[in-house]
Each structure stands twice: as C-alpha cells, then as structure tokens.
Amino acid sequence: MTLTVRAPAKINLHLGVGAPREDGFHPLTSVYQAVGLYDDLTVRDSDGWSVDVTVADWMDRDHVPLAGDNIVDRAAALLAAHHGTAMLGDVHIEKAIPVAGGMAGGSADAAAALVALDRLWEAGTSDDDLLALAAQLGSDVPFALVGGSALGTGRGEIVQPVEDAGTWWWVLVPSPIGLSTPEIYRHFDRLSPEAPSTPPMPEELLAALANGDADALAAALHNDLQPAALDLRPDLARLIEAGEAAGALRGVVTGSGPTCVFLHDSADAARATAGELGAKHDVVLVTNGAVAGAHTVSYV
Template sequence: MTSSTAPTVVHTRAPGKINVFLAVGDLHDDGYHELATAYQAVSLYEDVRARHADGFSVRVTGGPGVDVAGVPTDGTNLAVRAARLLASTTGYRGGVDLHIDKAVPVAGGMGGGSADAAATLLACDALWQTGLSRDDLLHLSAELGADVPFAFAGGTAVGTGRGDELSPALAKGHFQWVLALADFGLSTPTVYRELDEHRRRHHGDISPVRQPVVDTAVLQALRAGDPGMLAEAVHNDLQAPALHLEPGLGDVIELGERNGALAGIVSGSGPTVAFLAPDLDGALELQIALSAARLTVVRATGPVHGARVVAD
C-alpha cells in the first residue's frame, strides 16, 4: 500500500548485543545447537537509511574502528535478504536502496548483521507502507537468523531454541560496558565447530548438555541491577573455543581484569571482548587503560531499546 504522503527516505536504528550468558547444547542432526542465552542490547547502533528504488542494493560504511571491507554488498547481505523477504511476504513490487552505517564490530560476536536486518525490516515497512505490526515484523525476523528477533526487540531477554525464542527479562538500571574490538573477525560457524571438536576430544570428561538453561544467578543479578552479582555469573560456552582459535584474547581479558573490570567475557562467538565495569567512573578508567595498551575500545551501556525509526 502506498500513498502520496509516502516517505522518500526512512532512517532506522537497531542495537548490537552482548550475550551475558550463553550455554550451548549438543549438536543436533539438523546441524544446529540448542541454546540458552541472556541477551542485553547495548548502545552501539547500526543505522539504516532506505530509499525507493527499482531493484535491491546496499552500500555500507563504518564508524571509528569498524572495518567494513568484508561486508558483502550483494544479495547475500542479510539486510538485502530482509528487504526481499518483506517484499515477497507483502507482495510489494518495488525495491529499495539501503545505506548501512555500522558502529557494531563486523564478525565481532555482537550481532551487527542481525541489527542491520532488523532495522531494514522496520525501514522498508515504513518506506513501502506495507502496514505490518511489530509482532508481524518480529515473526518475519526469525526467518532471517537467530539473533535478528532480539535486535528487533532490544532490552534484556532470555533466548532459547536457536536463540530466537525470546522471553523478556527484567533488568534494573543500566550496566556499564567497555568493549575491546579486535582487528580481525571470527567466523561463528568456525567457533561452533571448534566447540564440537573440543567436546569430542574430551567426551570422557564432559557430560552431554541435553537442555541448556540460563543460570538463575544471571537473572537475579539483572533484576537487582547489580554489576558485582552479574560479574560472578557471566558465562559463555563459546569462549573456550574462541580462545583456542585466538589465544591472544586471553591476554586481553587478563589485561582488562587487572585494570578494574569486574569481569571480561568474549561476546558471542567473538572476538570482541566485553568488560563489565562497576560504574561510569570505572568504565572511563578502564577505557583509558586499554587505550593506553593500544587496544581499540568503546564504551557502551545496556539495556537499550530495539529497532526503531529515527527522525533525521
């Protein structure tokens, strides 16, 4: 549905995420793992601007410290796939020209591509005036990838299944994060394969993880808004394989914790390392210390809202 008042450009924004807890079940026959994760959306955003076009195209730029050289700009780009999915679902016959400005590290374990897809669904719905509800768009987002629904919803949530079955989680106040960005990426499938190999190598010592669950201590810490409690409970099953693939990440975690971080954790499949600070002053001091060690670092807070339209 279109009208004479249809916008010529729509600007949307969606956040990156940190997995403050991630438990990975055994590999299933379909090639996927059962997950139990606690997501927190943080204030690093992907900005998408959508304009009317006959076909589907995307241009990608990056903010400070974000190398976009490896981001595809063809039909494999997740944002282009999101636009095509919405068009085919609603019967829209036109196209869209997308400009993505990235602040979330590429292949950094923080869901930047998923945020692009979530923002694109919202942008194209507004641009094309297809009239879908947020629930409709949330349902569509699950077809694009496990992290896309959370990028759309934002806040703090527990994800189960492949991570796409969301239940909102209460979180009091805001948590202060300092993120150490790597100058390389890690492939999510590669990290999962390394986890599977690790479990096969040590099958005699590791019990099978039939049904992963989020530790109640994580949910209690989030509800309390207590960074000290949360630091004691953060966990990521993908951290060990990420460190095996890139041992230098262990040195980064150690450096941050020596300089005041309550905890350091590999975010998702890495290689971004997320440090939880006790407060804003602690985050600023940690940012200075890590920058002095020639690391690329940014500060972020969480939780923040999910995908939304931005008024330029």
Template sequence: MIPRLAAAPPPSVRVRAPGKVNLGLRVGPVGDDGYHPLATIFQAVSLFEEVTATQVTPGAGISLTVSGPQADAVPTDESNLAWRAAALLAERTGLAADVQLHITKGVPVAGGMAGGSADAAAALVACDALWEAGVPRPDLVELAAELGADVPFSLLGHTAVGTGRGDLLTPAMTRGEFHWCFATQREGLSTPTVFRRFDELAGPSTPRVAPADDTAIMHALRAGDPVALGKALHNDLEGPALDLRPELADVVEVATESGALGVVVSGSGPTVAALGRSRQHALALGAAWTAADVVDAVWCATGPAPGTQIVTPMRA
C-alpha cells in the first residue's frame, strides 16, 4: 500500500513589530481639523506583536484570529487595524484581499504603547511579502500613516522624533540600552477622551510645540545616560490621564519611592513606564508594584528595539 502524503501547509509569513514608549510628548492646541500637533520622542521597546499572514483560497477574503495576553479584548473584524492594513494594501496594489491573519499579542492592550499600530505595521509587511507585491518601504510608510499616527514609527522602530500628528519621523541617535518596567491596568483609557480632557484643562492658553522643547532628552539619549533621561521624561497627557484615573498617582508614587530614575505615563495611558538603573532594577520595580497591589500586570523590556521585520520568510 502506497502511503498517502500529507498536504503541504499553505504559504505563510511571520512578522514582528515593537511596542513603544513616549519619552517626551508635547501637545499643541487643537487645529481646525480636530487634531493636535505633537512633538514627541518615541522609543521602541522589546515587547512585540507578531502577525502571521497565511495564503487562503481565492475569494476567501480576510479573516483574523488573536492569541496571547488580553486576546479577548482585541476585535477580530474589519475594525482591527491589522485587518484594515491588509485591506488597504490590497486596494492600493490592485491585489485580491485574501489572507488569514493571526496576531500573537505581546504588547499591552489599550495601554498607550501602540500595540494596535504594531499589528497594522506587521500586517502591511507580512501581506506585502505573502502577496509578493514588492511595495517599497517608503510607500509602506505612507500607507502606515493613513492607518494611524503611530503606525509609521512601528515600521521604523529604534528611537525617533515625531512631529505633525506624530507620523513625520526623524531617527534619533542613541547610545546604550535602557531598561523599562511597565505597569498596566485591565481598564484602558480612550485616547480621544484623554485629549478632550487635555483641552479642558489647558484652556485657550495651550502653547505651540517644537522638538527643541525636549533637547534634554536628546542629549541624554546621545550620551547613553539613563539618569539624565529619567529626569527629562515628560508627557503633556499625563495630567489629563491622572485626572481621569486618579489611582494612577499611586502607581507613579510606588515607582518613585522604589528608586526609579524616572516615571511617566506612556502616551495617553493608562500604562505607567518606570526607567530602571539596570535590568535587575527594572524587575525590582515590577516587584514593588505587584507587592503594593496597584497594578494588574507588569511588563519589563529594554529599548531601543528594532522596527518591523520578517522573522519567518514565506514558506510553501
């Protein structure tokens, strides 16, 4: 009897994209278009989203599954940024939007660390490779900006200055490695709600912003000086986030009392980022948060981390 050969698995591509922390985030007055001009310094950190794109039969369309921490909080329909990324790439290249996407979560959900943006960046790269579309990286960056302000940085990674809505990027020179611990909460914070509270608190006196406002951060990065970086961390959205979620002040206080070099709300929150002296100190900061029972989870990571990259090339 001739043995039956097992069917070969369909072609697939696995891509990894990083989460981020805002080392500095300055917010200008809301414009007529409803958006706030930003001057921010992003750093990618070693918490990653992975997206696997798998070939499906023609006409099957897009499907999406999610696994990993907080997977049940992630939508699996066309509202998901990874789904939208695949659909946008197909539309712009004239290819059929047929793909199975699987997201493996590694970045906190709704925590101000751009996990959804990382999914979108990874989906763009994965689908481009799977469909052999050959879209140049600069064009992928332009598509990324259409999906969200943080998506281009997820493609670039490392450390960068962001202006405009945060999507106009200039790579920043850094030395060394920085050790972070992140405190997350089960209940997220809506980014539009935080910006509205910022407007209410700031009133008509909101100053204009420029990257030069954060020269202390840039100097610390170039020197590889975590002590100086900790002192310079800044986020204009921290006040509104703490106003909406006063309990986050306890998270900041515990990290400060535990010797963190600097503590800041990440993006629009509610994640709080603490900078440690070393990898061991970052772990100790997480232990202090857990012992104080002021967090739902802690995540330790290093930065800067690389941007979106293929980790398993297409296989047939």
C-alpha cells in the first residue's frame, strides 16, 4: 500500500500570550488559519522504518532535522505505542512549508504522519485519540489535523473551529535567518512582565472572519510576540512597512516568526504586492485560506 497525505501551513491571525504557567508553558489564545502551502507525506509498506525528506529548491536542506530526530519519527512511535503495533513503513516528505518560519511545518508533517500511518497500519484511530496524540507532539499539531480557521486555547493545543465566511489572500515572506522560539518567548517575558494569566478572546477578529470582512480582519490582526520579534530583528519591521506601502491591507509577523504575512482583499492585489517585494527578497509566496487540514490525496 502507498498513500500520500497533504498537510497545510498555518498562520496566526491572532496570538495572545499570557504569563508563564507553573509548567513553564505560556497560556495562549490564538486564531489559526490553514493556508494553501503544503507538505506532502507519502508512506509505503515496509519491513523496516525509514524517513527521507526533499525540500523546495529555495529551502536549505540542512535546516531540516535528520531521520531519528524528526517529529515524524516521534509521531510514528507515539501512534505505534498507542496501538501496541510495530513501527514499520517507508516515509518520504516533500516540504514546501518554510522551515523554522513560524508556520508549523514540522507540526504539519506530524499531523500528516498520524493520518497516513493510521491508514497504512489499518489502526482505525478515533478522531479524539488522534487529536490527543497530536497534542502530545506539539501545540500546533492538533490544528494541522483540523485545518480551516480555528480558535486555539490552553497552550494552543485545544482547537475549536470558528465561522469563516471569507476567502483570504496572503503574501508570505520567509526569512533565510531563523528566530529561536524559546528566545522569542523569553524576550516576551522581559518585555511584558504584566502579561495576564489568561489572554482575552479576540472578539473583533472572530466577527471579521464570520462576516468575511477583509478590512475589519486587517484591523484586528494581532500578535503579542511581534514586539519581541521586531526588537530582536528590526529588519522584519522594515519588511512589514514595505509590504504595507506596496498595497497590503496589513502585515504582521506570524507565530514566533520570522515569516511575515500580508493580507489582501484579492488575488490581484496580493500578486502586485508580491511583485514589489520580490525585487528585494528571494522568496515571496502568494497563497489563500482557509484550507482543509491534513487529508489523503492519493491511495494505491
């Protein structure tokens, strides 16, 4: 048997961050959106276990964790242990989601692995159990299963789909220089000593999604980690200014960065902004959302 599962990148339309909990995690109130930039994961029957990765030609292969240290290996081990079955299969990942870009590419791969291996092993894992396993792998993995637009709470792993009446057009500009997520959170703590224990709900943003109102959504985009990211990387502030000057309704850092995303009210507007930003940036991507979560695209 051979099957391929496709999983999308995520962007944060809203990321509210609270003060660290006793377990060290920060409570989050996040609104995720899955966008049309994907990693494809293909699994085949095998008497052993292997993982290999190919990347888009604009990515640095050296930034991808090696087999044995890949979140896909951990997902497979967790699913196999859950069912008491052998961890068998040949896995190939084709990456098009920026690596270490704050777009949950690793989480997408983990979600794709859970879905693909569940089918390959004919395990019949329930949706609830898949979500529970996903939450053990990382805060963004459950959303990669769910897709669409969704509200994330807890440390981001408790995911609830939200009403979304729009088709949203985005320009994405990854950075060749990464940002450390732990360092971003440490810097957030330094900059925000009065952070609340529970971040508030983004009611205006949720209403903008439900109404399909691009201008209202642009006004409501928010990321509590952005000041920390811009403080550490002033070049990202200049990029946001350039994108908005080129015609974007709004630009923000997504997640812990360093990818910046720019909202537009049409595909033509997004392409125009991408054309201008492409003069100074090697990689500029145009995509739309919201799209489905991890799903099978071929099965032989």
